[in-house]
Amino acid sequence: MRRFIGIVLDVCSFAAVSAAAAALAQGHPVPLASTRSDLTALRAADGQIDQMLRSGDLRTRETVRDTLLPGRVHERIDQYVRGVRVVGGDITRQTAADGTVSIFGTIHDVGALSTTPGLSADAARTAIASAVSGEPSGAAPELVVLPLSDGYHLAYFGRALAGTDIVNAYVDANSGALLQQFSEFINEVGVGIGAYGDQKKLSVKASGGAFVADDGLRPAAITTYDMKGDLTHTLNVLNVVTPVVPSDVASDADNNWTDRTVVDAHVYAGWYYDYLSKRFSRNGLDNNNLRMPVIVHPVRIEDINRQPLSVLGQYYLNAFSCGTCGPNGRGAVVFGEGAPNGAYYPGIDVKPFSAALDVVAHELTHQVTSNTARLNGFTFSEAGALNEGFSDIFGVSTAFFFLPAGNGPMQASYFQGKDLTVPSGLFGRSMANPQSSGDPDHYSQRIIGFDPHYNSTILSHAFYLAIEGGTNRTSRLSVQGVGAANREQIEKVFFRTLTSLMPSSSTYALVRGATIQAARDLYGGGSAAERAVTQAWDAVGVQDRTVPTAAMLPNPSPSTTCSANLASPQWLIGMTVSAGNSNLRITQWTLDFYDHTGKQIEHDTLTPTNFAQFFGSCGPGSASLLAQTDACSAICLSLNGETSGSTQASFQAVDAAGQAVTFATARVALQR
Amino acid sequence: MSRTTLVLLVTTGCLWASIPADAQTADVERGYITAAADFLGAGSGFTDEIHPIDFGEAATVAGSYQVKFAPGFAVGGGARVWRRLALGVEAGRVSHGNTADVSAQVPHPFFFNKPRAVTGSASGLDRAELAVHVIASWVAPVADRWQLSVGGGPSWITVDQAVISDVTVTQTYPYDTATFAGAVTRKASKGHVGVNAGVEAAYLLRPRAALAFGARFSHAHVPLTDTASTDAGGLHATAGLRLRF
Numbered sequence: 001m002r003r004f005i006g007i008v009l010d011v012c013s014f015a016a017v018s019a020a021a022a023a024l025a026q027g028h029p030v031p032l033a034s035t036r037s038d039l040t041a042l043r044a045a046d047g048q049i050d051q052m053l054r055s056g057d058l059r060t061r062e063t064v065r066d067t068l069l070p071g072r073v074h075e076r077i078d079q080y081v082r083g084v085r086v087v088g089g090d091i092t093r094q095t096a097a098d099g100t101v102s103i104f105g106t107i108h109d110v111g112a113l114s115t116t117p118g119l120s121a122d123a124a125r126t127a128i129a130s131a132v133s134g135e136p137s138g139a140a141p142e143l144v145v146l147p148l149s150d151g152y153h154l155a156y157f158g159r160a161l162a163g164t165d166i167v168n169a170y171v172d173a174n175s176g177a178l179l180q181q182f183s184e185f186i187n188e189v190g191v192g193i194g195a196y197g198d199q200k201k202l203s204v205k206a207s208g209g210a211f212v213a214d215d216g217l218r219p220a221a222i223t224t225y226d227m228k229g230d231l232t233h234t235l236n237v238l239n240v241v242t243p244v245v246p247s248d249v250a251s252d253a254d255n256n257w258t259d260r261t262v263v264d265a266h267v268y269a270g271w272y273y274d275y276l277s278k279r280f281s282r283n284g285l286d287n288n289n290l291r292m293p294v295i296v297h298p299v300r301i302e303d304i305n306r307q308p309l310s311v312l313g314q315y316y317l318n319a320f321s322c323g324t325c326g327p328n329g330r331g332a333v334v335f336g337e338g339a340p341n342g343a344y345y346p347g348i349d350v351k352p353f354s355a356a357l358d359v360v361a362h363e364l365t366h367q368v369t370s371n372t373a374r375l376n377g378f379t380f381s382e383a384g385a386l387n388e389g390f391s392d393i394f395g396v397s398t399a400f401f402f403l404p405a406g407n408g409p410m411q412a413s414y415f416q417g418k419d420l421t422v423p424s425g426l427f428g429r430s431m432a433n434p435q436s437s438g439d440p441d442h443y444s445q446r447i448i449g450f451d452p453h454y455n456s457t458i459l460s461h462a463f464y465l466a467i468e469g470g471t472n473r474t475s476r477l478s479v480q481g482v483g484a485a486n487r488e489q490i491e492k493v494f495f496r497t498l499t500s501l502m503p504s505s506s507t508y509a510l511v512r513g514a515t516i517q518a519a520r521d522l523y524g525g526g527s528a529a530e531r532a533v534t535q536a537w538d539a540v541g542v543q544d545r546t547v548p549t550a551a552m553l554p555n556p557s558p559s560t561t562c563s564a565n566l567a568s569p570q571w572l573i574g575m576t577v578s579a580g581n582s583n584l585r586i587t588q589w590t591l592d593f594y595d596h597t598g599k600q601i602e603h604d605t606l607t608p609t610n611f612a613q614f615f616g617s618c619g620p621g622s623a624s625l626l627a628q629t630d631a632c633s634a635i636c637l638s639l640n641g642e643t644s645g646s647t648q649a650s651f652q653a654v655d656a657a658g659q660a661v662t663f664a665t666a667r668v669a670l671q672r
Numbered sequence: 673m674s675r676t677t678l679v680l681l682v683t684t685g686c687l688w689a690s691i692p693a694d695a696q697t698a699d700v701e702r703g704y705i706t707a708a709a710d711f712l713g714a715g716s717g718f719t720d721e722i723h724p725i726d727f728g729e730a731a732t733v734a735g736s737y738q739v740k741f742a743p744g745f746a747v748g749g750g751a752r753v754w755r756r757l758a759l760g761v762e763a764g765r766v767s768h769g770n771t772a773d774v775s776a777q778v779p780h781p782f783f784f785n786k787p788r789a790v791t792g793s794a795s796g797l798d799r800a801e802l803a804v805h806v807i808a809s810w811v812a813p814v815a816d817r818w819q820l821s822v823g824g825g826p827s828w829i830t831v832d833q834a835v836i837s838d839v840t841v842t843q844t845y846p847y848d849t850a851t852f853a854g855a856v857t858r859k860a861s862k863g864h865v866g867v868n869a870g871v872e873a874a875y876l877l878r879p880r881a882a883l884a885f886g887a888r889f890s891h892a893h894v895p896l897t898d899t900a901s902t903d904a905g906g907l908h909a910t911a912g913l914r915l916r917f
Contacts, residue, residue, distance in 0.1 A: 189727040189781045189782075190728065191728040199784065200784075201727065201728050201729075201780075201781065201782055201783065203782065217781055217782075218845060219845055270782065277846060278846060
């Protein structure tokens with residue numbers, strides 16, 4: 001007890017210490033444990049506590065009556081040094097009608113510690129947020145004395161919102177340096193049921209007596225947001241107008257998750273992260289563990305019959321990825337609500353779009369693409385189709401990585417989106433036989449300017465042939481694939497192509513060369529993988545371009561709105577210039593216009609500068625094209641009031657060897 | 673103390689019985705109390721397999737427990753009930769920290785039916801046996817200072833044993849493998865009826881005081897938990913002081 005009294009005196013004497021003393025001080029804790037087994041010690045400790053309470057060095061935090069033993073009262077008492085709370089300096093005192101029964105706790109001798117901070121509370125709030133890469137949250141930081149292994153620190157304690165994690169942090173009260181931090185959340189593994197009644201495990205966090213769909217076990221934070229059918233809020237979050245709030249994170253009270261849309265979305269997003277990690281040793285979407293926001297329930301299913309077609313098509317019967325949307329403006333994926341039990345299509349159950357692993361992986365692959373090749377091409381370019389094709393490839397590949405092969409629900413097949421509907425396979429695309437789903441299996445069947453999903457199957461069918469082998473139904477050319485057991489080789493070839501070799505202006509021809517190069521890089525020249533990839537491209541009709549070409553989208557529809565400076569009718573014409581096997585520099589180009597009799601009515605000569613201005617929709621944005629790539633344009637044309645006629649573009653250029661080359665589009669008819 | 677040592681000790685006591693008597697007498701006493709050191713030889717181990725829920729799925733944790741030599745003490749007393757037949761009660765407690773080999777199949781945090789195998793060893797699994805023996809013995813003076821008794825009877829043996837309730841593992845993403853970090857234990861305590869039989873030699877220091885040396889075998893099969901049972905008892909050696917009345 002003598003030691004305790006001495007320490008109490010030390011604590012009381014701290015008030016005389018200059019405020020200019022060090023912000024870090026040595027000291028030591030003094031544990032207290034006194035009961036009626038040593039009445040002398042108990043009375044001494046009791047008296048000292050009363051004295052410290054009177055001096056303000058101890059303050060009663062709460063006093064509660066014992067619910068089990070009548071007459072007993074429990075006090076919780078905190079230690080303060082010149083008004084600053086000492087973290088971990090607290091005592092419990094139990095009293096009965098006849099006096100104190102027990103005392104337990106710790107009082108700290110904090111040495112010559114100054115309690116005057118260098119930072120203001122506002123500055124500390126900013127420092128805390130900065131230290132944990134988050135946003136300020138909660139009340140103003142509290143100035144405290146923090147015991148650490150190296151001594152006592154004067155610190156601020158506050159809270160910040162880091163992503164969806166609530167982080168408590170201590171920062172030095174003078175420098176703002178981070179001293180300690182800990183999450184409010186605790187990692188947990190929950191169990192839930194998916195759309196097909198299958199049981200899954202969810203990596204979640206415990207928070208405030210509930211569980212939230214925020215993955216704390218994987219290196220990248222994967223957070224599933226439940227927008228609870230609030231489309232306005234969804235749009236505001238996607239447009240980075242409104243930040244997400246903790247209540248947006250999907251949650252469950254007992255960690256036995258029953259929201260099947262949330263279960264599938266959260267689990268499958270995690271599996272996709274695992275696929276990237278295990279197959280390609282890639283750390284998430286950007287290879288730097290970029291946060292993965294997953295958004296579900298953007299609309300309410302009960303509103304399906306009241307929604308306009310635009311909402312129906314986008315937020316019910318669709319899933320999509322946006323590379324610049326979402327809670328941090330760095331991308332989000334959104335899964336539509338579906339249309340269950342014939343709610344929209346008679347006799348068809350359209351599952352929530354998170355129900356299919358290949359669909360979830362497809363959307364997340366768009367995020368990989370937006371962080372690598374950036375194939376966000378113009379409609380008339382091939383980049384858009386390649387973007388969709390690669391997403392199909394790695395969507396299906398993710399399914400093969402985790403699920404058994406087969407055509408039933410929850411089985412992996414080459415039909416992208418098979419599990420979206422019951423009966424299965426009513427949505428989506430076949431990679432094995434694209435014609436069966438109304439899609440092209442050969443480059444000659446592509447439709448320039450059409451839906452990129454449609455044109456994508458030329459790529460995904462080549463991928464399929466390179467693995468499984470077989471004969472292309474259009475070219476009748478056969479491919480010797482590497483075999484399903486070696487699918488990893490072709491997956492790696494295509495992934496290397498997407499993430500390391502492809503520029504944003506990629507074309508089918510360029511991807512052919514890039515995949516063959518990737519196969520050589522990984523497995524050597526003459527390898528089975530190189531042979532399979534080369535034969536696959538031959539089979540789907542994609543060859544190296546040898547000469548430059550130009551094409552106009554045929555049968556353009558007249559437009560009355562594309563330019564205010566032209567006479568009506570007007571036509572918006574998609575046009576593509578494709579470099580051959582050499583880089584190309586446009587030196588001059590012309591546009592010729594003909595009336596309905598074929599008589600030339602205008603001849604415009606245009607410059608390389610004009611080319612860069614007009615052909616900025618895809619490609620380099622200049623008059624110089626990389627070999628095997630395209631430049632695209634949508635040009636508004638008029639026949640000066642004529643309602644029908646035709647047009648043609650011609651180009652003069654020099655190749656990499658300095659040779660002059662000329663090429664032209666076909667003459668395209670313009671009809672009102 | 674090994675079983676060999678116990679046998680030697682008993683054999684030595686029997687040999688001493690042939691030493692010529694002096695003025696002391698080894699007649700059968702009317703009653704006695706004894707306090708002795710008690711040594712239980714290593715016993716047969718036992719196994720256990722439990723299925724705690726880890727990561728939303730049942731794990732399999734198998735423990736193979738060793739039961740080592742355990743020291744302790746014993747006290748007892750008795751009285752002659754008919755001619756050279758005595759009836760006594762002896763209570764003893766022995767304890768020791770034991771070890772167990774642990775092998776477990778720990779569920780994967782992300783996937784069902786993809787357990788990770790881990791193995792390790794758990795130590796400090798304290799085991800205590802508290803035995804109460806009722807002993808009917810036939811007592812025979814074999815020399816002036818030596819007395820030999822042979823007897824046996826029912827026993828009640830309680831086992832307090834730290835048993836493994838789960839394992840902890842170290843693991844990092846992607847969690848496809850794990851390594852054993854430690855065992856989570858809990859106390860289990862159960863008792864069961866058994867039997868005992870043994871011999872005891874007493875060397876009279878004074879008419880009312882003797883050194884007593886005994887060897888006793890006891891056994892009870894104790895259902896320790898719902899999933900594990902253990903053989904309690906075994907070969908005990910005792911050495912202590914006996915006060916005679």
